[in-house]
Amino acid sequence: MTFGATLRHTLSKDLRLEWRSKDAINSMLFFALLVVVIFSFSFELTPEESRNIAGGLIWVALLFAAVVALNQTWARELRNQVLDAYRIAPAPLESLFFAKVLGNFIFVSVLELLMTPLFVVFYNLRSVGPIYELVIVSMLGNWALVVNGTFFGAISLRTRSREVLLPLILFPISIPALLAMVNATTATLTGEGSAHLPLVFLAVYDVVFTVVGLFLFETVLQAE
Amino acid sequence: MKPKLFTIFALLTLTLLSWGLYEALIGAPTEATMGPIQRIFYYHVPCAWVMFMCIPANFVASVIYLMKRNMALDAFAVSTAEVGVVFCTIVLLTGPIWGRPVWGIWWTWDARLTSTFILWLLYVSYLLLRTLVEEPDRRALLSSLFGIFAFLDVPLVFGAIRWWRTQHPSPVIMGGANSGLEPTMKAVFFFSAFAMHVLMVFLVLERYNVEKMSDEVDVLRRELEAA
Numbered sequence: 077m078t079f080g081a082t083l084r085h086t087l088s089k090d091l092r093l094e095w096r097s098k099d100a101i102n103s104m105l106f107f108a109l110l111v112v113v114i115f116s117f118s119f120e121l122t123p124e125e126s127r128n129i130a131g132g133l134i135w136v137a138l139l140f141a142a143v144v145a146l147n148q149t150w151a152r153e154l155r156n157q158v159l160d161a162y163r164i165a166p167a168p169l170e171s172l173f174f175a176k177v178l179g180n181f182i183f184v185s186v187l188e189l190l191m192t193p194l195f196v197v198f199y200n201l202r203s204v205g206p207i208y209e210l211v212i213v214s215m216l217g218n219w220a221l222v223v224n225g226t227f228f229g230a231i232s233l234r235t236r237s238r239e240v241l242l243p244l245i246l247f248p249i250s251i252p253a254l255l256a257m258v259n260a261t262t263a264t265l266t267g268e269g270s271a272h273l274p275l276v277f278l279a280v281y282d283v284v285f286t287v288v289g290l291f292l293f294e295t296v297l298q299a300e
Numbered sequence: 301m302k303p304k305l306f307t308i309f310a311l312l313t314l315t316l317l318s319w320g321l322y323e324a325l326i327g328a329p330t331e332a333t334m335g336p337i338q339r340i341f342y343y344h345v346p347c348a349w350v351m352f353m354c355i356p357a358n359f360v361a362s363v364i365y366l367m368k369r370n371m372a373l374d375a376f377a378v379s380t381a382e383v384g385v386v387f388c389t390i391v392l393l394t395g396p397i398w399g400r401p402v403w404g405i406w407w408t409w410d411a412r413l414t415s416t417f418i419l420w421l422l423y424v425s426y427l428l429l430r431t432l433v434e435e436p437d438r439r440a441l442l443s444s445l446f447g448i449f450a451f452l453d454v455p456l457v458f459g460a461i462r463w464w465r466t467q468h469p470s471p472v473i474m475g476g477a478n479s480g481l482e483p484t485m486k487a488v489f490f491f492s493a494f495a496m497h498v499l500m501v502f503l504v505l506e507r508y509n510v511e512k513m514s515d516e517v518d519v520l521r522r523e524l525e526a527a
Contacts, residue, residue: 224449231442235432245429245446248421249453252460281456288452292445295366299441 079174082167086175093152094183100145104187107144109194111137116198126199131261134195135254138188139221143243145183146225149176150233163297173226173293177286180222188214204267213264213271216278217257223282224249227289230296253281306506313502316495320488328488337401342489344394346496347387348416353500354384355423355451362447365440371515374440377447379507381426383500388420411461418457422450436518 094100115133119125153159162172195201203210225246232241260274324342331338361377364370395413396406407413429446433439481489 227449228446231429231445232432234438235429235442236434237432241429241432245425248418248425249449251418251421252453252456255460277456277460284452284456285449288449292366292448295441296445299438 079168079171082171083175083178086172087178090175090179091182094179100148100183101186103144104141104183105190108137108141108187108191111140112191112194112198121199123200123202127201127204127265128262130195130199130201130265131258133199134191134261135217135257137191138184138218139247139250139254141187142180142184142221142225143246145180146222146229146246147239147242149180149226150229151238154233159297169294169297170290172297173230173290177219177223177226177289180226181218184218184222185215188218201265203265205264205271209264209271209275210261212275213257213260213278216275216282217253217260219282220253220257220278220285221250223286223289227285227293227296230293253278256281309502309505313495313499316498320492320495323488324492328485329482331485334402337398340394340398342492343496344391344398345489346493347390347394349493350496350500351384351387351391351419353497354380354387354504355419355454357504358384358423358426358447359451362444362451365444366448369441371436371440372512374444375508375511375515376504377444378427378430378511379504381423381447382507383503385420385423385427386503387496387500388416388423391416392420415458415461418461419454422453422457426450436515 112133115137119129121129150159153162162169225242228242228246228249232238232245235241256274256277260271260278263269263271263274320342324339328339328342330336357380358377361373361380365373365377395416399408400406426443426446430439430443433442
């Protein structure tokens with residue numbers, strides 16, 4: 077099968093599975109909701125203050141929530157030896173990786189769409205800067221989280237305490253991306269400073285790790 | 301390493317370090333504004349240099365491991381990562397000891413401090429990953445992959461953090477036009493840096509031997525279990 081066909085089939089399979097079970101999205105959504113509520117209990121915020129720290133809150137909540145989905149991506153394929161079937165199938169493994177990344181990207185995007193109104197309401201947010209910048213930040217940031225998360229999910233698949241390992245290796249690698257996302261979001265929300273530099277940085281981060289991930293993925297899967 | 305060679309190397313390292321310590325504490329002149337606390341500089345900066353030797357070494361070993369799949373390279377990679385983390389820890393500890401009297405604070409989230417700290421986190425998670433994979437071949441492979449990711453992350457970490465203003469002193473060695481050290485200080489510093497690099501080589505070699513031995517024990521245990 078070609079790259080495109082494998083990609084399409086794997087992606088549509090994952091989306092259909094998720095649509096029917098709603099495993100990932102439900103747990104992510106509830107988890108993110110809890111983080112938002114706990115944060116708002118922890119700090120008493122004026123609208124001005126919440127604008128300043130919202131960028132950090134949003135991304136911390138999304139990062140934690142994304143781990144929930146990322147942990148399930150590959151575990152799902154262990155049942156009925158699906159992963160073994162992938163390995164012997166005459167299909168490019170990179171397309172499997174790319175499909176998984178795209179799938180997770182869609183899940184986390186849906187999560188972002190559902191969480192945005194909640195954030196706006198709970199934290200009295202109003203963006204001073206242009207909204208389209210926030211959309212770009214969320215897309216680039218989302219990609220940065222899921223591309224490494226999907227790769228490391230495959231790495232941690234057959235290790236002891238898999239669920240614990242993923243955040244342990246994913247978070248340190250994601251710190252520079254997280255800094256850029258938070259900086260860009262805060263710059264846009266407060267209207268102070270420009271989001272341009274962090275956006276360029278995020279794009280570079282995305283390109284670097286997507287290329288390395290695609291390049292090294294086959295090695296990970298053959299290690300099983 | 302043969303026991304005799306080990307003893308000689310250990311004694312040599314010890315002598316160099318002792319001489320370095322003497323020079324740093326007594327030989328070097330006291331710095332005019334900071335006073336005696338500045339002497340920690342003869343440890344802090346050489347340890348940082350050693351750390352920046354270990355981390356690229358880990359990356360190179362990881363890449364070559366991926367190509368050759370030779371367990372000796374994995375042993376070398378883990379040795380450099382561990383020694384690197386140790387020296388990074390020393391940097392992170394000696395920094396605040398100096399910072400408290402000079403800056404008046406133990407810690408600040410300034411660019412260099414933060415990036416060094418994140419570097420430390422990255423390589424601690426490298427070591428953590430290793431403890432969670434039991435099968436040696438898979439452990440070697442997965443950690444070499446993570447080693448590559450971690451190393452690629454390093455320049456990004458430094459880039460990302462540059463947006464914050466820095467409070468850390470700018471480099472005095474190979475710095476700009478107005479930087480530079482008094483000649484005795486410079487001599488003491490380079491001697492100390494040299495001693496620290498000898499210590500690094502000693503530690504990496506020893507750690508490498510330990511790793512090789514534990515691999516051998518592992519193989520023997522497996523054979524025993526299989527029999």
